[in-house]
Amino acid sequence: MSEIDPRAYWLWLQHALGAGSSKQNRILASYPSLQVFYQEGKESWLLEGYFTPKELHALETWSVEQAQALLDYCEKLGQTVITPDDAEYPDLLREIPNPPCALFVKGKLPDFSHRLSISIVGTRKATATGRGAARSIAFELAKKGVIIVSGGALGIDTAAHQGALQAGGTTVCVLGCGIDAEYLMVNASMRDAIALHGALVSEYPPQTQPISSNFPIRNRIIAGLSVGTLVVEAAARSGSLITADFALDQGRDVFAVPADIFSPVSQGVNNLIKSGAKPVSCAEDILEEYSELFPEKIYLDGGKTNDMIKDNGMIPKKQENVNYLQEPADISDDAKTVFRFLEKQPVHIEVLQEKTKMNTSRILAAITELELSGAVKTYSGGRYSLP
Template sequence: MWLQQALGAGSSKPVRILSNYGSVKDFYLAGKESWLLEGYFTRKEIYKLSSYSAADAQLLVSYCEDIGQNIITPESEEYPGQLTQIPNPPCALYVKGELPDFGSCLSVSIVGTRKATEAGKTAARSFAFGLAKQGVIVVSGGALGIDTAAHSGALQAGGKTVCVLGCGIDANYLMANAPLREAIAAKGALLSEYPPSTQAMGSNFPIRNRIISGLSAGTLVVEAAAKSGSLITADCALDQGKDVFAVPSGIYNPVGKGVNSLIKSGAKPVSSVNDILEEYTEQYPGKFNLDDTQINVIIKGSNTETAPAPEASLEGLSDDAKRLFPFMTDEPEHVSKLCKLSGLRIAQALSAVTELEIAGKVKSYPGSRYSI
């Protein structure tokens, strides 16, 4: 934590430090004169290394404990092993919730534009649902559009999802998605390289993206404009030696140029969950059921086909969905109000409305509002 506070998120220098000193403790004890002799620290970094003490770091640890955040470092048992393999692994990670076991499960990140089309959101949600049903950890960034759809689909499937933020976990960022983040923390984890209260800045997100791809065996891009930030995540995946998948898009779709460009450059085009899973059957023998057609979304052109439209009944839906649905009206209501009316917890309600939306029973609106 002391090292991260001094050098900042995304720095590659900790790897060099560990190579030269063996441990962060030995580097800390070496002192300022030794740091200056290294020759690769800026004046600002030397100042921060000198002024930020181990006692300051301990105060931050105590504060995080008070607000329900865990801190893990590369020495922690919970630290995802995949991140130790990337060029600039985070010195410290802040976690709310419980990180799934990345060592024993396949993980796939799903990213894309914030300005997604309905077809794009349906595709992201369906892929996430299908992957989560097969025990795959779904990783994304918590933004509007494709990210939100991916997290929601994984939650609806009862699976694990991890949201990697480009700000402090407690920051006032995209408050319309605050209920979704609460649901993710309850069923998976919120993760950030940035300490509490760090506000979202445009420069944070490209740095954050290497963690999204680093946690994942492959990255799926669903709708991205020609200069989308999602392409940065895809580039990070390629630099890390990871797989890149892309959902083909219509040539007239303004948020489809990026994914089509990825395919031209060698990304694997996918139209079903199986197209992704088949790449990992040898690495995870017997783990996936590729014959489960119920979760195998098929996409043709710009339209997404899922299971046939459900009957008017709620047959086949979860008890939570059945409990929530009677309180839905044709006027969009915020999910917090639906919680009060139904008595469901926020995580249960979000999972229920996502399930109902996939079943074609309800519509979603900006700001976590829903109607029939």
């Protein structure tokens, strides 16, 4: 037998299990490698007890040599195959419960480990207002170096990709079909541009057609590649809400653009906001959530930063521990102590614990006092700042 590329074992497994499976996690917990699992054969697979008859049939009848042939075919098409064994495989995807065994990629995956990534999704039947909001927010985020992730569909997805491209930024399109499938040919030129300035991504092999059942499974990858997901216009039952649910299940942030309560595409996003999603009206509402995670990329100073970077080619240094807000009257000593350590940039509660030498319950009680006085702004993930 000719030498087999290690990636072929992942392709073989993905073919057998199908998109969206999490059984590879159980396999890797029991076997030192997929190659060993493959070589053990059907008797060993039966003993595992969690494969369906359909999966067992596929494991047995589709060989790793056929997977190698698929790998060779992808290379001829100009598609790169990336598996969890590869350094290029995004760490964000490793964190989700059911990471894809293989990604088919056209273009170049950006560095998700060192850049903020936000997915922007929404209805295909978008209003002009919704498309404008998606395009504008994607444009401003991309200008800040944020990777924009979406699904390449008409409506909000298209507007998000266009906004990132117009900003000269990076965008990733996650497809629910093979990259070479004739899907929405009206967007073919946009997908070509995305491949030049980011990547087209799919867990479906070449020539896989865009059947409806693929897209909800695909949505977990859109959410998985993103630190946060923004929903712009979605009806009460929407694929975009599936993406938001995946984001929540994966421990990621969810944002929503408030919509007209009488619009048919408003109920989904407004329900998200009622359930705790952060309402946003501009890119800065999202960026302020991540200024601590990506301080060298994001600097918020009342809107002047872009001009300073453009004029000087540098990011200004942040002033540390400068508190210009007057201390509220009639607050407890604990609230006064916490207030003294708040800054314009969000501070995590663990930092406040270290600085104030107070436990969590005392800090939260103090934060509540400061909130009632309008002297603190809260963020997701237990972070607080001056308003």
